[in-house]
Amino acid sequence: MISSTFHFGRLLAAWLVVYIAFCIFLVESIFEHTEFGERDLGGYFVLLGFVLGLWVLSGVFSHIRRVRLVSGAVNSSTLSNRQRRQIEIPFEAGEAFDLIDAAIRELPGAVISESARDSLQVRAKVARIDPYGNSERGEGRVSNWALDHFGSRRNQILATVTPNGDEAGSVTLICEPEGAAWTDWFLVDHGTNLENAEAIVRAITRRVAERRRGEKARVRQTATEKELTVAKLNLLHAQVEPHFLYNTLASAQVLTRTDPARADEMLGNLIQYLRHSLPRTEDAPSTIGEELERARAYLDILKIRMGPRLQLQVDIPDALRGVLFPTMMLQTLVENAIKHGLEPKPGGGTVWILARQVDNAVAVTVADDGRGFTAEGGGTGVGLRNVRERLRLAYGSAASFSIVANFPSGVAATITVPNAVNSTVPEGVHHA
Template identity: 55%
Template sequence: MASLMFLGRIVVAWVAAWCVLLVVWAAIGFNRGELPWIFTLAWFVGLLVALGRGLTHLYRVRVVAGRIDGETVSNRQRRRVEVPYPADEAFALAEDVVRELPNVQEVASARGGLQLRALIRVPTSEQPRRRGRFQWPNTFDRPTKVSATVTPGDGSSSVMFVCEPDSGAWSDWFNPDGGNSLEYVETLVRAMTQRLSERRNRERADVRQTKMEKELTAAQLGLLQAQVEPHFLYNTLASAQELVRTDPARADRMLGHLIDYLRRSLPRTDGSLSTLGEELERSTAWLEIMRLRMGERLAVHTDVPEDALKVPMPSMMLQTLVENAIKHGLEPKQGGGGIWIRAGVDGSGLSLTVADDGLGFRSDGAGTGIGLKNLRERLRLMYGSSAAFSIGNNFPHGVAATITLPATGVSDHA
């Protein structure tokens, strides 16, 4: 029924045009009001061409849309696509899909007004190839106007695509566009939907990847917290056993610090952040054990203000820096040295530095670097770009490592 109505409108339009022509000719009064046969022939040929193009239009509409109704047979098509992104991102996506249309020309974008316009002209060499079974003179083809308008919303937006012939609406009655507008608007909708699907898939993949990285880092942290380095534990117990015979009071202090360190090294079951005060107590217990083992070869200096002790921070980070300073800087150094733990708090957040005057960066490849690598990865996953870690030479000797954490705790990146 829609097909018959569409072709019927074309016939009515041409008949109406014929009637208007007769009235005008009679009013002029040339040749006693009789219309020359050449005009009749031209009108008849025009009607046949319009009906032929109408059949082509219906054929392409059925191929593109799979149905023929009042919406699909229209020469002027519009579609709205909901985009779950802000207006500027939606505009960028719409501009990309419009520019990828075949034979698109004269693309004009007004980013400030969230509007985009373009014109499609099919080259003469391509026209016969894209028409299918019907081929009509190129003079009947009209360029297609394409426009996209973005309407912003609350955290999302919508894009309205409009495709229509580049001529007045009155011409649609006499010269159907062959389904071009429908084909272009459907192409835009499919391309936009595909872009949105690809973007959502990438976002889901990123979320899964980030989740896997967090789980891996959490597992590594749990393993780090759950285990005490065998050499450290064996050496501490052996030293305590020796001191029990020679200096029982010193052995008692060593065992007390070991118990305190082990108690504070138990992993958190709720996954919450620790505080600088708690981390400092853990590291202090470990350093006291090392002082009992190294004796006067180790000097510990702590400069942490009271207001910094309650600042939240990830667990085991301070311990990692302290262990690196002792194991790679001071313990292998003849005569030992000192370690400094300094912290500062201001409006931007917490700055925590662990420095030593040991051997510095060594060329013998001592250490695997896994501890610092995990530290950097944990900072990235928990704070994004809001946190920083730097390590460099300490003047005149040794190494200084600094962690900078934001005052607001874990960022939205996590």
């Protein structure tokens, strides 16, 4: 109430001073030699002053009413024609500039007069819309005449971004009439600059919230992908193919009656295979050497079952056996070579396991001379898709997987990973 009274009193006093000066000038310059006396003119001056006071009162009342509707509070700050805001944006200065620039452009009737990203400043002109739509009424005509002669029909906005560290920007926002500051003593903006300032703050808040929601969604998606990868990996760790285990135990049972020494060898290989396949509790990465031991145990079991139909050749330098390597991937390639390449082929064949260094990476290849890419020899491809997805999540673009036809027959699959020895495993790579 005090703020409203003071605001009205200030405007009325300013108009009163101008009106008294006008009356004095009128009396001394124009009417001093006429037949009208001061008493005759006094009545007219009082009446005109009363009308002027009513006009000022109606304008101030409308202004206060609109400010209350826009902000919900009436005080010296909200009643002012010129609004200033200090906004802290939790983004670096360039992103903060983009936010404020976009927010100003979305204002109805806004025209950007200058948008300088290097100096981090935005200047704009905004058409002042009559909130009451009374331009055809007398009050509107008087107000428009006052704006045309003393003020402006437009507001203006100046936004300056100040860098506040590497990850934050501070925005100084000024919304004001286009006219000179002295016009504030005579004219009101009906809360239009307050409305512009509040709209820009809301737009920035909304955009920051959208950015935060997007970041949280990406974090949740990444976490979900990692959890899915870990779940798939744990499934691979715990999974021992029922048919393979059943056939191995059945073969060992038969060999205990016919060839106990070979049965003992097969069971020893099965124990070795299971030891490498079951999850371990220690937080240690797997290596090419450890994965090779798992694959050897698997192939040694199959060699007892398949006999001379399966041959194995390994060429992995000792210097590369300590290179970090994702668990179960080599095993997956070996199993594919046996199931889809050699087992369906009459007479069997050979499996090659090779490793070589290529620049700062290591390429591990599993090749066979089996049936190759044929309808009879192909599988569902789930295992190979899993290899590709795990490599992507673990290494990004630093790792690759390729599978090509081998010459003269068969398939060669190659996994290429960074050459990392005795260092932290990339995120997503886990031990067996």
